[in-house]
Amino acid sequence: MADINIDEYTDITDVVCPVTFVKAKVAIEELEPGQVLSIHMNGGEPVQNVPRSMKEEGHKVLKLNKNDDGTYDLIVEKGDE
Secondary structure, X not given: OOOOOXXXXXXXXXXXXXXXXXXXXXXXXXXXXXOEEEEEXXXXXXXXXXXXXXXXXXXXXXXXXXXXXXXXXXXXXXXXO
């Protein structure tokens, strides 16, 4: 996959489910369709739930990267509204 241009970044490592998805949803709602959001999150429930919920909302999950510190970066493209 070619380099991905990130339009916005949000960090949800300081919250727990289900607030993780709420914060991610608010962040992506501020973008225009086609823009890309990077979501920095913890492992466990956020990694299981946030990508699935983003897909269910009509957004495209481009990538999920595991970082050396055990956190993850989820790269999501906002879908059409």
